[in-house]
Amino acid sequence: MIQRPKGTYDVYGEYGKKILYLQRLLENLMEAYNYEYFRTPIFEATELFHRGVGDTTDIVTKETYDFTDRGNRENTLRPEGTAGIVRSFIENKMYGNHSVPVKAWYFGPNFRYERPQSGRFREFYQFGVEVLGTQSPAADAEVISIPVNLYKILGLKGIKVNINSLGDTESRNKYREALKEYFKPHLDDLCEDCRARFEKNPLRILDCKVDNNKDYFKNAPKTIDCLNEESLKYFEDVKKYLAAMNIDYVVNPSVVRGLDYYSHTVFEVEASVEGFGAQNVLCGGGRYDKLVEMIDGPATPGVGFALGLERLLTALEYEKIELPINDTLDCYIAPMSDVNLTYSLTILNALRLSGFRADIDYNSRNLKSNFKQADRLNSLFVIIIGEDEEKTNVLTVKNNKTKEEYKVELNDLVFFLDENLNGGCDCDDDCHCHEHE
């Protein structure tokens, strides 16, 4: 049997309904925020990610899906969303003719060749946002407010917003040195991974799961201690604006983010629910003032975030949040036999064109099974079509809730269902619908 590729999943049934619901919710939310929908290619030139995400991160050094196309071009399935948006911003010269800042949102699949585990897939969907062309700390706060408001709308409770600041380049370098200085005497005591991180990415030592309960971790220098005056002021402003939007947060010095391009504000929202699994970061993001330059664009500050769809759905499941999904069918048609199918299809098609959710049995099942099926599909009405109905054009329509049965003229069917399902016509007096004739 051919199986799906490792780390991927099929969407169908309930899960599909949930995803479609969330997608609509995101669309509406982004409309409220006045963000612009972006869709960039699912693959890009490999170099883009090396320049954008950074050569030192594992994401680019060993987790990308690379391929050479027939024209010998090196391409990579995108491992994250920001690089593509920034490339598009530069390539389409949005810094010039658009009203800056550009506020972009996107939703789509990303690919990383990793070992799958709970909350981690090789193909995973991210919703994200990028604001390009403003240095204002209010933009940082706005970006943070997006997932927070989304979770609020959905009713998620067990979430924790962690924020931190890496400061500008000067502050960040200063901190990096301070950290190395601090951990140097303890180098022999650190775990193997941390010793590797010491050279490669010392900031990550802080959230090491093996070592972080050691005494000397408590007094390790914090990013905030190394911020210069300007960076500190920036961070204070972000916090001020968050407070203005009633957003609860904690300043967590161990939030450093993995990608190279971050500066100033960084944040993560985690699901602080017992037993959620090791991958409990629901979303993360931050400011990246140097990224556009790194990809050969004009100096343009940016801030953004991305959230993992799969983890969001897991969180909803954990908190037992039911999404308001309309799971009903307006009408189920039960033809008594094959000979009634032709006639039934005509009716079915008319109902669908009138905007009803309607379905039919194709398998010539007996009446009993058809009622069972109608129940399974949560159908509000069942229409039985047999010889008599076909002959007289008077249909047997049963209300599945009240069990009341009606004889309805074929010509009145749409009106009848509309009356019973939508409470009738809500148009004005001039209209020519059945009710107003």
Next chain:
RNA sequence: GCGAGUAUGGUGAAGGGGUUAACACGGCGGAUUGUGGUUCCGUUAUGCUAGGGUUCGAAUCCCUAUACUCGCCCCA
């Protein structure tokens, strides 16, 4: 890349060397030849991830492979 666990119908699973692979759910049919979600009856895996080995005999023990799950690294 490293480590641990698991693998039996459509689903949840029992069986830990002895021949009909339990039980439950679901599906289909019937009791009622045009009225359902209850009840009752019937039916639903010639087969236990794949390949090899041990044995008179393997779903059961051993080996290999594969897949899945969870964790590490890294990250959403």
